[in-house]
Amino acid sequence: MNIVEKFERLGVENAPGQEVRKQQEDLPVKGDAIPGVPVDFSHGDIDAHPPIPGSIDAYVRGFEQGGAQAYTEYRGRSDIRIDVARKLSALTGSSIDPGEELILTPGTQGALFLAMGACLAHGDKAAYVEPDYFANRKLIEFFEGEAMPIPMRRLDAQGIRDTQGDVLDFGALEQAFAKGARLLLLSNPNNPTGAVYGKEELERIAALCKAHGASLIVDELYSRQIYENAPFTHAASLKNKPDHLITIIGPSKTESMSGFRMGVAFGSRDIIRRMEKLQAIATLRCAGYSQAVFRNWLSEPDCWLSARVLLHESIRNELSSIFQNAGVQATIPQGGSYLFVHMPKLCVKPGQFIALLRAQASVIVTPGTEFGKAYTDWFRINFSQDKQNACDAARRIVALMDRYKA
Amino acid sequence: MNIVEKFERLGVENAPGQEVRKQQEDLPVKGDAIPGVPVDFSHGDIDAHPPIPGSIDAYVRGFEQGGAQAYTEYRGRSDIRIDVARKLSALTGSSIDPGEELILTPGTQGALFLAMGACLAHGDKAAYVEPDYFANRKLIEFFEGEAMPIPMRRLDAQGIRDTQGDVLDFGALEQAFAKGARLLLLSNPNNPTGAVYGKEELERIAALCKAHGASLIVDELYSRQIYENAPFTHAASLKNKPDHLITIIGPSKTESMSGFRMGVAFGSRDIIRRMEKLQAIATLRCAGYSQAVFRNWLSEPDCWLSARVLLHESIRNELSSIFQNAGVQATIPQGGSYLFVHMPKLCVKPGQFIALLRAQASVIVTPGTEFGKAYTDWFRINFSQDKQNACDAARRIVALMDRYKA
Numbered sequence: 099m100n101i102v103e104k105f106e107r108l109g110v111e112n113a114p115g116q117e118v119r120k121q122q123e124d125l126p127v128k129g130d131a132i133p134g135v136p137v138d139f140s141h142g143d144i145d146a147h148p149p150i151p152g153s154i155d156a157y158v159r160g161f162e163q164g165g166a167q168a169y170t171e172y173r174g175r176s177d178i179r180i181d182v183a184r185k186l187s188a189l190t191g192s193s194i195d196p197g198e199e200l201i202l203t204p205g206t207q208g209a210l211f212l213a214m215g216a217c218l219a220h221g222d223k224a225a226y227v228e229p230d231y232f233a234n235r236k237l238i239e240f241f242e243g244e245a246m247p248i249p250m251r252r253l254d255a256q257g258i259r260d261t262q263g264d265v266l267d268f269g270a271l272e273q274a275f276a277k278g279a280r281l282l283l284l285s286n287p288n289n290p291t292g293a294v295y296g297k298e299e300l301e302r303i304a305a306l307c308k309a310h311g312a313s314l315i316v317d318e319l320y321s322r323q324i325y326e327n328a329p330f331t332h333a334a335s336l337k338n339k340p341d342h343l344i345t346i347i348g349p350s351k352t353e354s355m356s357g358f359r360m361g362v363a364f365g366s367r368d369i370i371r372r373m374e375k376l377q378a379i380a381t382l383r384c385a386g387y388s389q390a391v392f393r394n395w396l397s398e399p400d401c402w403l404s405a406r407v408l409l410h411e412s413i414r415n416e417l418s419s420i421f422q423n424a425g426v427q428a429t430i431p432q433g434g435s436y437l438f439v440h441m442p443k444l445c446v447k448p449g450q451f452i453a454l455l456r457a458q459a460s461v462i463v464t465p466g467t468e469f470g471k472a473y474t475d476w477f478r479i480n481f482s483q484d485k486q487n488a489c490d491a492a493r494r495i496v497a498l499m500d501r502y503k504a
Numbered sequence: 505m506n507i508v509e510k511f512e513r514l515g516v517e518n519a520p521g522q523e524v525r526k527q528q529e530d531l532p533v534k535g536d537a538i539p540g541v542p543v544d545f546s547h548g549d550i551d552a553h554p555p556i557p558g559s560i561d562a563y564v565r566g567f568e569q570g571g572a573q574a575y576t577e578y579r580g581r582s583d584i585r586i587d588v589a590r591k592l593s594a595l596t597g598s599s600i601d602p603g604e605e606l607i608l609t610p611g612t613q614g615a616l617f618l619a620m621g622a623c624l625a626h627g628d629k630a631a632y633v634e635p636d637y638f639a640n641r642k643l644i645e646f647f648e649g650e651a652m653p654i655p656m657r658r659l660d661a662q663g664i665r666d667t668q669g670d671v672l673d674f675g676a677l678e679q680a681f682a683k684g685a686r687l688l689l690l691s692n693p694n695n696p697t698g699a700v701y702g703k704e705e706l707e708r709i710a711a712l713c714k715a716h717g718a719s720l721i722v723d724e725l726y727s728r729q730i731y732e733n734a735p736f737t738h739a740a741s742l743k744n745k746p747d748h749l750i751t752i753i754g755p756s757k758t759e760s761m762s763g764f765r766m767g768v769a770f771g772s773r774d775i776i777r778r779m780e781k782l783q784a785i786a787t788l789r790c791a792g793y794s795q796a797v798f799r800n801w802l803s804e805p806d807c808w809l810s811a812r813v814l815l816h817e818s819i820r821n822e823l824s825s826i827f828q829n830a831g832v833q834a835t836i837p838q839g840g841s842y843l844f845v846h847m848p849k850l851c852v853k854p855g856q857f858i859a860l861l862r863a864q865a866s867v868i869v870t871p872g873t874e875f876g877k878a879y880t881d882w883f884r885i886n887f888s889q890d891k892q893n894a895c896d897a898a899r900r901i902v903a904l905m906d907r908y909k910a
Contacts, residue, residue, distance in 0.1 A: 101625040105778040113784055116577060145570040154567045161560045161763065164551040168763030171522060204610050204765065204787045211786045219507040220626045220648050233785045240785060242626050242648075357567065357574030357792035359610065359765075372511040378519055379639045379646060380617045381610045385765035385791055 099242075108236050114140035114464045114480075117456065125453055126446055128501055135484075136460035137491035142435055142482030144354040147406060150394045153355060160390025168386040173374045174202030178389050182362060185396035189322075190345065192334035198367040201374055202384040202392065206319050206348035206361035209373075211237065212380065213344045213363055216372035217281050217313045218243045224281040225274040227266065228470035229253070229438070231289040231317065238283075246274040247470070248282075250291070253438070258293040258429055265293045268302065275310040282307055285317040286333070287324070290438040290469050290478040292431015294324065297331040304333070307340035313369065314340045320434035322403060323352040325411045328432055334365065342366045344373075349395045351435065351482070352406060358388045360395070410435060413485050417492050424496040435482040438466070439495075441475045443504040448474050451502060459494035505648075514642050520546035520870045520886075523862065531859055532852055534907055541890075542866035543897035548841055548888030550760040553812060556800050559761060566796025574792040579780045580608030584798050588768060591802035595728075596751065597741035604773040607780055608790040608798065612725050612754035612767035615779075617643065618786065619750045619769055622778035623687050623719045624649045630687040631680040633672065634876035635659070635844070637695040637723065644689075652680040653876070654688075656699070659844070664699040664835055671699045674708065681716040688713055691723040692739070693730070696844040696875050696884040698837015700730065703737040710739070713746035719775065720746045726840035728809060729758040731817045734838055740771065748772045750779075755801045757841065757888070758812060764794045766801070816841060819891050823898050830902040841888040844872070845901075847881045849910040854880050857908060865900035 117140060137143075160167045167175065174182075176196070183196035194200055203209040210233065218224055220242040226234045228247040238245040248270045251260035259265055265288065274282075282303065286295045295303070307314045316333040324330045334345050348361035361384070363373060377383065414430070417437060421428040427440035444451050448465070455461045466476030481488055523546060543549075566573045572581075579585065582602070589602035600606055609615040616639065624630055624647040632640045634653040644651040654676045657666035665671060671694065680688075688709065693700045701709070713720045722739040730736045740751050754767035767790070769779060783789065820836070823843060827834040833846035850857050854871070861867045872882030887894055 099625060101623060101628065101778070102774075104625050105622070105781055108781045108785070113578075116784075141575050143571055144574055148570075154564060157567075158560060158564065161563075164554075165549055168550055169547050172519075204791070207785070208787045215646075216511070217507060219505060219510050222507065236785050240621075240782065356788075359787065359789075359791035359794075368508075372507070375511055375514045376646065378522075379514070379613070379642050381614045381765065381787060382762075383765075385610070385794065386763035388765075388791065 107239050112465050112468055113232060117462050123453060125450055125457060127454065127458065131458045132494045132497060134460060134490050134494055135487045137483055137487050138462045139479035139481070139483070139491070140462050140464050142351065142354065142480050143484060144356070146484040147354050147482055149354045150349065150398050151402070152394050153358070153391050156391045156394045157358070157387055160387040163390070167390055170383055170386055170389060172378045172383050173370070174384055175389050178202065178392050182392050183364070186347070186362065186364060189396060190332035190334045192332065194364045199370055200362065200364040201370050201377065202389055203361040203363060203377065204381050204384050205356070205359040206317070206346055206350055207233065208359070208381065208384070209346040209348065209361040209363040210317060212373040212376050213315050213346060213369065214238070214241060214283065215376045216369050217315065222281065223277065223279045224283065225271060225279040226283045227288065229290055229466070229473055230469060231285050232468035234283050246277070246279050248274060250293070253291060253429070254427070258291050263296065264299055265295055266299065266303070271306060275306055275312060279312060281313045281315065283315045285319070287320045287431065287433035289434065290436045291429045292434045292436055294328065294330060294432040300331050300333060301336060301338065304336050304338060304340050308338065312340065313342035313344070315344045315346065317346045319347060319351055321347065323407050323410060323435065324433040325407070325414065325431070330433070342369055344369050353395065355391070358391050360384060360388050360391060410482060413481050413483070413488055416485065416489050417481055420489060420492040420496065426496060426499060435480050437479050437481055439477055439479060441477065442499055444499070444502045445504045446502050452477060454502065455495060455498060459491070459498050461491045461495060513645050518871050518874055519638060523868050529859060531856055531863060533860065533864065537864045538900045538903060540866060540896050540900055541893045543889055543893050544868045545885035545887070545889070545897070546868050546870050548757065548760065548886050549890060550762070552890040553760050553888055555760045556755065556804050557808070558800050559764070559797050562797045562800045563764070563793055566793040569796070573796055576789055576792055576795060578784045578789050579776070580790055581795050584608065584795050588798050589770070592753070592768065592770060595802060596738035598738065600770045605776055606768065606770040607776050607783065608795055609767040609769060609783065610787050610790050611762065611765040612723070612752055612756050613639065614765070614787065614790070615752040615754065615767040615769040616723060618779040618782050619721050619752060619775065620644070620647060620689065621782045622775050623721065628687065629683065629685045630689065631677065631685040632689045633694065635696055635872070635879055636875060637691050638874035640689050652683070652685050654680060656697070659697065659835070660833070664697050669702065670705055671701055672705065672709070677712060681712055681718060685718060687719045687721065689721045691725070693726045693837065693839035695840065696842045697835045698840045698842055700734065700736060700838040706737050706739060707742060707744065710742050710744055710746050714744065718746065719748035719750070721750045721752065723752045725753060725757055727753065729813050729816060729841065730839040731813070731820065731837070736839070748775055750775050759801065761797070764797050766790060766794050766797060816888060819887050819889070819894055822891065822895050823887055826895060826898045826902065832902060832905060841886050843885050843887055845883055845885060847883065848905055850905070850908045851910045852908050858883060860908065861901060861904060865897070865904050867897045867901055
């Protein structure tokens with residue numbers, strides 16, 4: 099496969115945030131546009147939910163430290179790693195060695211990229227969940243691995259768990275390992291459904307990885323945003339961990355810090371060491387001055403986080419009711435800021451409807467096919483928005499679904 | 505090749521800035537340490553040569569813009585790309601389309617990584633110069649290409665050009681293309697020697713790339729720091745450009761902005777498009793807030809840049825005299841902040857001498873083998889330091905060379 103063919107498989111046009119690069123197309127428009135405040139559901143609105151208080155001051159203090167903060171080890175400045183490891187050990191119920199088991203990265207995307215690059219060589223088989231974060235499959239393809247999709251057990255009006263209470267199709271997972279998968283990558287909470295893996299389910303996953311000598315990469319980006327005070331099991335806290343486990347986390351989402359590009363990976367030292375080698379040739383390091391801002395993360399003012407989670411829970415509930423009352427199926431996330439919404443039978447193609455949402459309802463959503471080829475009739479919305487604007491936008495979505503019903 | 509073998513080829517221990525992770529080793533120490541202010545020649549000292557005035561204010565203003573600055577297109581915010589493209593077109597004597605021919609990246613390292621990832625698939629043959637920036641060969645190896653080193657024509661006491669005035673061995677380059685190289689990567693000015701490719705030489709290189717349908721990636725990171733007002737030819741300004749040309753540049757070095765992680769690549773739209781796809785899964789974007797700082801680059805206060813270049817020229821001259829007077833061979837760079845220094849015959853191994861420099865002279869240098877396997881007897885110093893400290897450190901280097909002479 100040459101480089102042009104390789105990249106043709108890596109679509110980016112429908113990725114969140116890239117809508118501005120879309121070509122205008124002729125749409126089968128019915129009726130007038132519905133007025134309202136535009137809402138970009140492709141990512142969170144950090145103006146409605148601002149970054150951790152004091153972030154910019156911490157950044158300025160880092161800048162003022164000059165060279166010591168600008169040029170750090172590739173894995174990050176030592177005293178900052180010690181602080182982050184301590185706080186993450188407490189959060190995840192594990193014990194992280196700051197010297198060998200943790201690396202600071204340019205955003206959680208950077209952490210994911212480095213972890214995948216450190217685990218996957220040309221031709222390696224890798225299992226990933228469908229639906230899941232859109233970059234997961236693309237990363238396997240970029241690193242020229244063989245992608246083995248593991249479907250979720252169900253995703254319908256009755257919910258996202260099967261009768262056993264499982265999210266994942268264990269039969270498919272066992273088959274993937276039997277066929278030689280050396281890696282499993284998943285997000286917990288799942289993106290885009292908001293499903294949270296239970297403790298027993300994680301233990302089964304870990305045991306399978308261990309039995310097959312496979313690496314496990316768990317993206318826990320949204321693990322600080324769990325609703326209804328439900329329990330959350332961090333992979334790092336499991337008693338019987340796989341021999342090669344990497345957890346990915348960072349403040350880009352719940353904490354609205356994406357503009358700084360801060361991420362962390364922690365876990366098995368052999369993988370962390372390879373990730374550092376890759377970081378040395380990829381971006382050198384998480385931006386030196388941005389590293390200084392990690393001091394404000396996981397040590398936010400009292401109640402700051404719980405207030406944020408409660409507010410998102412209320413937005414989730416309100417939007418869910420709007421869709422439910424209209425007979426529109428949407429997942430109810432146990433964690434994170436996403437609703438995965440099912441489109442009813444329409445008289446236009448799903449892609450056209452998404453373009454019509456932009457054109458007639460001033461609403462941007464992310465097509466379900468970004469998360470798995472089968473999800474043509476779905477789209478994802480990031481509901482980390484101003485509550486009133488989000489609800490109004492959801493009503494406009496429902497109105498257009500009505501208008502374009504088959 | 506499995507992933508462990510793959511990464512064993514990617515050493516990082518001797519990379520600049522990683523010295524802190526070195527294990528202590530038993531050294532054949534002679535005599536006492538030489539006192540003096542420690543100097544880390546592995547990278548520039550931004551406390552001695554601070555960032556562009558107003559950088560942090562531009563960053564804070566970016567932060568204050570909120571979501572519009574945090575979440576940009578993957579290739580960077582449109583109005584900033586327009587501004588950077590205009591300034592870079594003027595600098596390089598070319599015409600850059602900000603919509604299609606330019607991408608903002610996390611540092612110049614990020615630009616280089618994306619460009620190489622966008623040009624090189626498993627098994628592709630790629631030519632690179634030796635000696636050159638240490639990441640170049642590692643990038644080819646990481647992307648599982650076949651690395652074809654092109655030696656420089658000479659590197660000795662008489663200089664870095666052959667009798668034809670060439671830096672590069674054109675015979676080797678033609679052979680590499682004949683054997684199927686699809687890519688040539690080089691730095692201009694060269695890192696670590698400071699050699700600058702002449703216009704005719706660049707035209708010959710471009711013609712060869714064009715004739716063989718090969719891509720050309722030119723790293724011009726140090727192109728704003730040319731000494732003695734010598735002419736510099738930007739690859740983008742050539743009349744007969746290769747069909748696939750990418751130039752890499754950024755403010756991390758001369759302008760001391762490394763802590764922000766800002767870089768740019770510009771050139772052929774097909775490669776830029778692939779780079780954006782890769783950026784979407786690698787780091788998403790150059791950190792949103794850092795993008796705001798591009799407004800201060802290439803529009804610095806009057807004389808700021810020329811004063812900086814003159815000061816570096818005077819440090820270069822002073823250090824060169826110190827080495828020359830001691831009979832130590834070192835390249836005299838036409839551009840950039842590096843001296844490549846040759847070690848005389850010593851009674852200790854080169855690696856031991858470099859460790860002794862750390863232990864007894866408080867001086868950190870980068871081993872020549874980072875730049876090419878043949879350069880065992882060389883090391884690189886980045887002389888973007890406080891002038892007095894750098895000169896004192898150079899005298900300590902000379903004193904230790906004397907002490908450990910074979």
